[in-house]
Amino acid sequence: MLCEDLPLVSSVQTATPRKMTIEVAQFRTQGYLLHSARAGGNPDADIERFQRVVAELQLGETLAADANGGWLSHEALRVTRTLHDADIYFEQPCASYAECLSFRQHVQQPIVLDEIVVNIGDILRIDRDHAADVINIKISRVGGLTKARQIRDVCASLGLGVWIQ
Numbered sequence: 001m002l003c004e005d006l007p008l009v010s011s012v013q014t015a016t017p018r019k020m021t022i023e024v025a026q027f028r029t030q031g032y033l034l035h036s037a038r039a040g041g042n043p044d045a046d047i048e049r050f051q052r053v054v055a056e057l058q059l060g061e062t063l064a065a066d067a068n069g070g071w072l073s074h075e076a077l078r079v080t081r082t083l084h085d086a087d088i089y090f091e092q093p094c095a096s097y098a099e100c101l102s103f104r105q106h107v108q109q110p111i112v113l114d115e116i117v118v119n120i121g122d123i124l125r126i127d128r129d130h131a132a133d134v135i136n137i138k139i140s141r142v143g144g145l146t147k148a149r150q151i152r153d154v155c156a157s158l159g160l161g162v163w164i165q
Contacts, residue, residue, distance in 0.1 A: 008032060008034070008163075008164060008165075009032070009034045009035070009036045009064070009136065009163050009164070009165045010023075010024070010027035010030075010032040010034065010035045010036065011036055011038075011165060012024055012027070012035050012036065012037040012038065012053070013038055014037075014038040014039065014040040014049075016049075017048055017049045017051075017052035017053065018052070020037055020049055020052070020053050021052055021053055021056040024037070024053055024056065024057070024061075025056070028058065028061065033060050033061050033062065034061070034062050034064070034163065035053070035057075035061065035062070035063050035064065036064040036066045036091055036136070036165060037049065037050065037053055037063060037064070037065060037066060038066050038068060039065060039066060039067040039068065039070055039071065039079075040070075041067075041070045041071070043071065043075045043078050043079050046065070046067075046071075046079055047078075047079055047082045047083065050063065050065045050079075050083055050086070050088065051083065051086070054083070054086045054087070054088060062087065062088075062089065063086075063087075063088050063089070064088070064089040064090070064091040064112055064136075065079070065083070065088055065089070065090050065091060066091035066092060066112075067079075067090070067091065067092060067093045067094070068091075068092055068115065069092050069093075069094060069095035069096075069115050069116075070095070071093050071094055072094065072099075073093075073094050073099045073102055073103050076090070076093035076094055076103050077103065077106055077107070079093075080093075080103075080107045080109055083109075084108075084109070088109060089109065089110045089111070089112050089133075089134065090103075090107070090109055090110070090111055090112065091111075091112040091113075091114065091136060092112065092113055092114050092115045092116070092136075093111070095115075096116070097116050097125075097131070100113060100116070100131060100132075101129055101131045104130070104131050104132070110133040110134060111131070111132045111133055111134070112132060112133070112134040112135070112136050112163065113126060113131065113132040113134075113135060113136070114135065114136035114137070114138055114141075114165070115138075115141075117135055117136075117137070117138075117141070117142065117151070118141060118142055118143075119142065119143075119147070119151075120150060120151060120154050123135060123151055123154050123155055123158070123160070124154075126160070127158045127160060132160070133160070133161055134160065134161035134162065134163055135151070135155050135160050135161070135162055135163070136162075136163040136164075136165050137151055137152060137155075137162060137163070137164055137165070138165055139164070148164075152164075
């Protein structure tokens with residue numbers, strides 16, 4: 001099964017909530033509807049950032065709160081429980097696969113993994129363990145376009161969502 005359309009994901013840097021909403025608005029003018037906003041590592045500040053960005057999203061836009069592996073599992077759980085009513089993805093909440101899997105078993109929000117994905121074996125393990133809903137393929141991390149395309153095709157055949165960043 002071949003995936004023809006893949007969402008492109010903007011990359012919103014950690015800043016004040018106001019600056020992050022401005023950056024999302026700038027990406028919106030460029031046609032981005034999916035925004036990956038970086039956490040800063042302080043769960044309280046991250047909650048404030050993400051609440052503000054979610055409140056400013058327009059119809060059809062989606063936010064992924066990207067901790068980039070920077071939260072401990074208990075911090076990630078605090079953030080997701082506080083933002084439980086928001087339509088939000090949680091991207092690479094913890095550094096290790098084991099922590100992300102443990103986190104996944106305690107939340108209902110969709111999970112995106114990227115930093116720990118480098119090959120097809122990783123995809124097969126993620127699928128087997130139901131560790132994520134979406135894989136965000138980072139072309140340079142997986143070894144280039146050909147390998148990224150192979151990973152995309154495996155994800156599509158398994159029914160995993162795919163983003164490209």
